[in-house]
Amino acid sequence: MGRLNQDPGIHGILVQLPLPPHIDEDVVVRAISPGKDVDGFHPENVGKMFVGEDGLVSCTPAGVMEMLRRSGISVRGKNCVVVGRSNHVGKPMGLLLLQENGTVTFAHSQTEDLKEITKTADILVVAMGKPRFITSEYVKEGAVIIDVGMHRNADHKLCGDVDFEDVKDKVSAISPVPGGVGLMTVAMLMYNCVKAAIKQEV
Incomplete structure (x- = not known):
């Protein structure tokens, strides 16, 4: 990693996650130069995102925001x-929505009455790791649904x-899988x- 960090011909470093159990993901991510951390996972880049400074932002949340724009x-x-x-997704996603003046609520595996919370959403971003869990009962009429799963x-x-077929006729917009957030993540x-390349060459 040190060699890649020092190589001026390499502008970006990405670690394919998940790593094998015997390799500490946190140690590897922290070893990447923040200026070459194109995934936006290094603590320095996370900190810059938190305070609104210019850094490399986590790709999936950034892709969702670009999709909305x-x-x-x-x-x-x-x-x-x-x-x-x-x-990598949920926490930075909420922060980016907050920075655009959204009123943000987080829900997770320990949330009680999940359905009642998701039904309040004008914009619902789902990154829970459960296939087709969110059905039409979980969303309000006319909501915007972003499916990260x-x-x-x-x-x-x-x-x-999200159960796309069950939800699509109830909402005003929904990102498909495949062909939705994944493409924006790559972009x-x-x-x-x-x-990163421009900053390193300046």
Whole structure:
């Protein structure tokens, strides 16, 4: 890792997670130079995101925000519910929504009355890791649904955390799986690579 950090010909470093059990993910991520951390997982980049400074932002949450912007969906003043609290998606997702003046609620595995909370959401971001868990009973009419989940069902087809077919006619917008957040994650990874390269060359 040290060699890659020092190599001027390499502008971005990405660690493919999850790592084998005998390798400490935190140690590896912290070993990456923050300026080359195109995943946006290094504590320095997380800290910059927290205080609103310019850094490399976690790709999936950044991709969700870009998706909302490009779709003309304003976060300002909206009730935003994030289902999931992982360090890589849930927590940064809530922070980015907050920075755009959304009113943010987190829900997770210990949340009571999950259905009642998700039904308050104007914008519902689901990153809970349970295939097709969120049905139409969990969403209010006209809500915007962002499905971050990625699973294979019994037929080996990709699906998300949201039951797309059950929910789609009740909401104003919903991201599909596949073809939704995953593509935006890759796009933001490329964005971070270019941003890192420009900063290193200046």
